[in-house]
Structure formats: structure tokens, C-alpha cells
Amino acid sequence: DAKTTQPTSMDCAEGRAANLPCNHSTISGNEYVYWYRQIHSQGPQYIIHGLKNNETNEMASLIITEDRKSSTLILPHATLRDTAVYYCIVREFTGGGNKLTFGTGTQLKVEL
């Protein structure tokens, strides 16, 4: 699976959009971008995933560059409860139950 690079930490004011970048310059054509987050002392939570097109769900939006070498997770109106470590993971979509490889992620701190 392709390796990802994320900033170690970011701060965001409550109510503002949080934009979390992820570089995955070695991503291959059949690899998807997944985002999970982990609130302190809890299990990770699935947020969103995509291949080429931008995606949006009730939690967030995922913007993938045209060359697919990077992506941005957008939390449109961050709240204090969005404070968590956000993991960007790229992996092949094989349907065979392949493992997720977690990096160090980005610690997002949402403040008043």
C-alpha cells in the first residue's frame, strides 16, 4: 500500500472549516483514499473514502487532486467534538479484507 504523509498537528477554531491535507504521491491507480479518526481512548471511526472523484457525506468532504497525489479532508464546521487524530490511508480496493496500515495521523485540536 502507498505511504501517506500528514502534518503532525493542526489547530482549528470552532465553527470554522478544518482542512486536513494528505500526501500520497506514490498512490497507484487502483488504490483508494480512506480517512478515519480516533478520539482519545476510543476506537477509530470511519469518515469517508474515495478513488478519483470528490466525495461528500454527512461527516465530511474529501477532495482528491486530479493527479491523485494528494487529498484534503474537509470538516465544514468543526466542533470541539471533532478534536481527534485523523488518519489518511491509501489501499487497494480488493474486497478481500485487506488490512489497514495506520500512520501517525494528524492531531486536530478544535478550540473555542
Added chain:
Amino acid sequence: GAVVSQHPSRVICKSGTSVKIECRSLDFQATTMFWYRQFPKQSLMLMATSNEGSKATYEQGVEKDKFLINHASLTLSTLTVTSAHPEDSSFYICSARDPRLAGGPDTQYFGPGTRLTVL
């Protein structure tokens, strides 16, 4: 939907004893379950992958005789830490996947984790 539970949430045991952790998918059938371990201030590390009805596949460096995994049904997997020692103290997290769920076939849904402390 897509709720995964773990039991217990926290356990303290003496060195040398065995501890069993349960992972259940509450509202879906999990064809594959995964077990992770997370040490303080570190990321999740996959320990093993188990498919219902077959033997688990362990990651390199994980002792299969020490961390016994059973996935006897589509809704339950157990991890038993045998002869636990203080260095086994960690946050153990399971996840489950069901290709029929929204989020895609490879989406994993995680349990809340079990904090193991070995004295």
C-alpha cells in the same frame, strides 16, 4: 448501523494470568475481523486478521501462541492474551468488515477498545 462492541472495556490482571477480550458485530455479520494493539502515544498496529471459520493470520512479530484468536461465528471474535505480562499492557481494538455495508467492502468498523493493564 455498523456497531462493533468490545468486552470488557477495561481489565486489570496479575502477571501470568490469561485474559479474554470479546469483539461483537451487533447489527451486521462480519466476514472478517481484525485485532489491533495501540501503545500510548503510538498508532494502531495490526496484530492479526481472522475470517469466520478459519485460522487467523498473524502479522510478523506477533506470537500466535500468546495471542489466541477465535472467530467462531459471523458476529463474534475473541482474543485471549495468554500468560499476560506487564509488557502486554496496551489498548486492544478490534474491527469488523462486512462487504454488504455502506462505506464500501473494505471499510472497517471499529470497537471502542479494551484497556489491558497487567500488574
